[in-house]
Amino acid sequence: MNGSESDPLEPGLGHWLRERVAHYAQREPAEIDPSANLTSYGLDSVYALSLCGDIEDRLGLVLEPTVAWDHPTIEALAAHVEGMLTDARRPQDAG
Amino acid sequence: MTSSARTSASALSPASVPSTGPARPDASGAGVVTATASKPVLSGGTVDLEAFEQALGDPFDPSAPLSFARSAESDRREQFPADMCRLLDRLGMPSLYVPVEHGGALARYDELTAAVRSVARRDLTLAVGHAKTFLGGVCVWLAGRPEQARALGADIVAGVPVAWGLTEHGHGSDLLAGTMQARRDGDGYRVRGEKWPINNATRGDLICLLVRTRPEGGPRGFSLLLVDKRRLPHDRYRHLPKVPTHGIRGADISGLAMDDCPVPAGALVGTEGGGLETVLKALQLTRTVCTALSLGAADQALRITVEHAARRGLYGRTMVDLPHVRRALGRAHAALFTAEVVSVFAARAVHTMPEELSVISAVAKAYVPSRVDELIMTCEELLGVRGFLADYHEHGAFQKLHRDHRVVGVFDGSTFVNRHSLISQFTLLARGHARITANPAGVEGAADLTAALPTPRMHRLSLTARGGCGLTQGLAGAAADLRGLTADGRAPARLADLADELNGHCERLHEELALCPPSSQFAPPEAFTLARRFELCFAGAAALRVWLHNAAAGHDGLWLEACLVHVLQSLRPARTAADEAVFDRLFDALRTGAPVAPPTTGGGL
Numbered sequence: 001m002n003g004s005e006s007d008p009l010e011p012g013l014g015h016w017l018r019e020r021v022a023h024y025a026q027r028e029p030a031e032i033d034p035s036a037n038l039t040s041y042g043l044d045s046v047y048a049l050s051l052c053g054d055i056e057d058r059l060g061l062v063l064e065p066t067v068a069w070d071h072p073t074i075e076a077l078a079a080h081v082e083g084m085l086t087d088a089r090r091p092q093d094a095g
Numbered sequence: 096m097t098s099s100a101r102t103s104a105s106a107l108s109p110a111s112v113p114s115t116g117p118a119r120p121d122a123s124g125a126g127v128v129t130a131t132a133s134k135p136v137l138s139g140g141t142v143d144l145e146a147f148e149q150a151l152g153d154p155f156d157p158s159a160p161l162s163f164a165r166s167a168e169s170d171r172r173e174q175f176p177a178d179m180c181r182l183l184d185r186l187g188m189p190s191l192y193v194p195v196e197h198g199g200a201l202a203r204y205d206e207l208t209a210a211v212r213s214v215a216r217r218d219l220t221l222a223v224g225h226a227k228t229f230l231g232g233v234c235v236w237l238a239g240r241p242e243q244a245r246a247l248g249a250d251i252v253a254g255v256p257v258a259w260g261l262t263e264h265g266h267g268s269d270l271l272a273g274t275m276q277a278r279r280d281g282d283g284y285r286v287r288g289e290k291w292p293i294n295n296a297t298r299g300d301l302i303c304l305l306v307r308t309r310p311e312g313g314p315r316g317f318s319l320l321l322v323d324k325r326r327l328p329h330d331r332y333r334h335l336p337k338v339p340t341h342g343i344r345g346a347d348i349s350g351l352a353m354d355d356c357p358v359p360a361g362a363l364v365g366t367e368g369g370g371l372e373t374v375l376k377a378l379q380l381t382r383t384v385c386t387a388l389s390l391g392a393a394d395q396a397l398r399i400t401v402e403h404a405a406r407r408g409l410y411g412r413t414m415v416d417l418p419h420v421r422r423a424l425g426r427a428h429a430a431l432f433t434a435e436v437v438s439v440f441a442a443r444a445v446h447t448m449p450e451e452l453s454v455i456s457a458v459a460k461a462y463v464p465s466r467v468d469e470l471i472m473t474c475e476e477l478l479g480v481r482g483f484l485a486d487y488h489e490h491g492a493f494q495k496l497h498r499d500h501r502v503v504g505v506f507d508g509s510t511f512v513n514r515h516s517l518i519s520q521f522t523l524l525a526r527g528h529a530r531i532t533a534n535p536a537g538v539e540g541a542a543d544l545t546a547a548l549p550t551p552r553m554h555r556l557s558l559t560a561r562g563g564c565g566l567t568q569g570l571a572g573a574a575a576d577l578r579g580l581t582a583d584g585r586a587p588a589r590l591a592d593l594a595d596e597l598n599g600h601c602e603r604l605h606e607e608l609a610l611c612p613p614s615s616q617f618a619p620p621e622a623f624t625l626a627r628r629f630e631l632c633f634a635g636a637a638a639l640r641v642w643l644h645n646a647a648a649g650h651d652g653l654w655l656e657a658c659l660v661h662v663l664q665s666l667r668p669a670r671t672a673a674d675e676a677v678f679d680r681l682f683d684a685l686r687t688g689a690p691v692a693p694p695t696t697g698g699g700l
Contacts, residue, residue, distance in 0.1 A: 023613060026614070039313065044616050045371065046516065046519045047613065049559045050523070053522065053523050053561055054522075069314040069315050069372075072313070
């Protein structure tokens with residue numbers, strides 16, 4: 001599982017996450033490096049928790065608020081969320 | 096279990112008001128209290144808060160076990176109140192720091208806060224020094240192994256003090272900047288670094304330390320070690336000297352230095368890397384409990400001031416009859432009632448909606464100490480020079496509590512830190528408010544004081560309140576319910592007007608929260624103002640809810656009116672005379688001994 005999957009379940013997830021991080025960091029999305037640690041943009045550990053709510057909201061998943069602590073780059077976070085989506089959709093695929 | 100934290104509904108305030116009869120016994124009656132003082136009244140089998148309050152005695156009486164006279168002496172000598180701590184140990188207070196499942200008596204957080212308030216209304220230094228053990232243990236209750244929690248519980252119930260080592264010199268509230276380091280060494284760790292200033296760092300036989308376990312740090316770079324100093328090599332650690340302080344002068348505010356000190360692997364609390372998460376959850380509980388320190392200080396300040404005003408003759412009248420004094424005292428009681436409602440609501444919310452505690456505890460810890468600071472200033476003005484003298488009036492109790500209370504708004508997360516924590520949740524608060532996503536049952540369970548409290552489900556504590564805040568989301572509904580009650584005369588229309596006004600403020604506030612740009616590290620002053628307004632809306636909503644769910648026959652809503660006016664005065668641009676008169680009526684009613692205090696008021700002085 002990594003961030004450069006060729007056929008993502010959620011197209012544009014990485015791009016969207018980059019925009020959210022840019023929003024919280026109050027920067028331009030172009031300034032945000034998807035492979036850099038979120039804290040390098042001044043996104044403190046408590047604000048990183050807000051990303052969880054945004055992701056839940058967009059994708060209808062329930063995540064641990066600390067998801068961005070355990071997956072602290074945009075790439076890692078996107079990969080993790082893709083993995084969760086795969087797990088979440090598997091029963092439907094089977095049926 | 097247990098008696099309820101809610102005891103006689105009006106005990107505190109009427110007794111703190113002079114005309115209701117002998118508010119305190121003569122010195123000669125005190126021997127009885129002392130004689131019964133050593134039996135445990137708080138234990139796994141029983142939590143008898145009224146007996147606890149009785150056993151502590153009347154602090155105005157110099158021969159009582161906890162008296163202003165004794166407290167003044169410890170304070171003057173900057174000496175830890177060890178005898179008084181032993182009395183609390185004998186009464187079973189430490190068992191309230193330990194959850195029932197780990198061998199203690201803590202089944203209800205409102206009982207713990209009531210007990211802490213009882214101690215704090217006599218001596219805040221003592222309460223800070225003793226209750227610290229709860230703070231020291233709480234991470235283990237949340238994340239420790241069952242046998243680790245059981246062993247710590249047994250130590251605490253036996254009276255062993257426990258400290259909590261979070262802060263370090265030069266880093267203050269920034270926990271991720273901590274440099275005390277633990278590196279793996281064989282079966283255990285080697286710990287190096289200093290924690291300072293730490294309450295009970297020297298007295299505590301055990302200390303729960305937040306240590307860096309990844310050199311690069313970060314939110315997963317810290318862990319907790321429950322260190323038993325009794326089992327450490329003596330040449331590998333030392334205590335840093337007690338720090339002279341402005342208030343709580345008798346408290347053991349010192350530090351701990353570890354010099355490559357070996358610590359067994361079994362000291363780890365929870366997972367390696369889980370330290371910050373556990374601490375942030377633990378702080379939600381400790382911040383809730385710390386509000387009781389402020390309530391105790393407010394009880395004490397008001398009682399001293401009211402008794403003084405009742406005795407003092409001025410211009411041919413008693414001071415308490417002067418219009419300005421009457422109003423100031425009425426307003427101060429409204430401030431206390433509002434703070435109390437917030438504190439009790441938060442303590443019950445631990446049980447009914449732990450998933451929102453990241454918001455609720457931040458509101459409570461920001462709101463209660465800062466409003467009590469204001470209340471103490473009001474009392475200071477009324478006491479005049481007496482409030483300033485170290486020995487003259489009640490052994491200088493007032494100037495001591497004034498100094499002691501200053502620390503409550505600073506430690507365990509300052510008002511600034513708590514507001515910052517609210518600011519970081521503005522997006523969730525605004526989103527939740529627009530959609531009404533929080534669970535209304537949790538609000539009702541917290542506000543209805545007769546509702547049974549479920550066992551706290553600590554795994555539901557969360558670093559963010561993902562659904563926002565149910566109490567403020569339900570304010571519109573609560574205001575409408577109140578309006579409904581006015582239709583057939585069950586509530587005065589004026590109350591409904593005030594509730595509608597509060598709801599209007601709350602709606603406007605949430606529109607502004609939605610527009611507030613994120614501010615990760617450097618929140619602007621405007622965001623702090625929004626946080627303060629949120630606290631006020633929350634406090635008013637809590638009062639309204641508690642009234643709605645507990646209004647008994649004959650309750651005219653006076654306390655609620657006073658609480659709503661009190662919070663609205665800080666939300667509105669200017670005061671109006673019509674509002675202010677409620678404080679006169681409140682104080683007049685208190686003086687007659689009528690049961691006008693909110694039902695959150697426990698048995699008091």
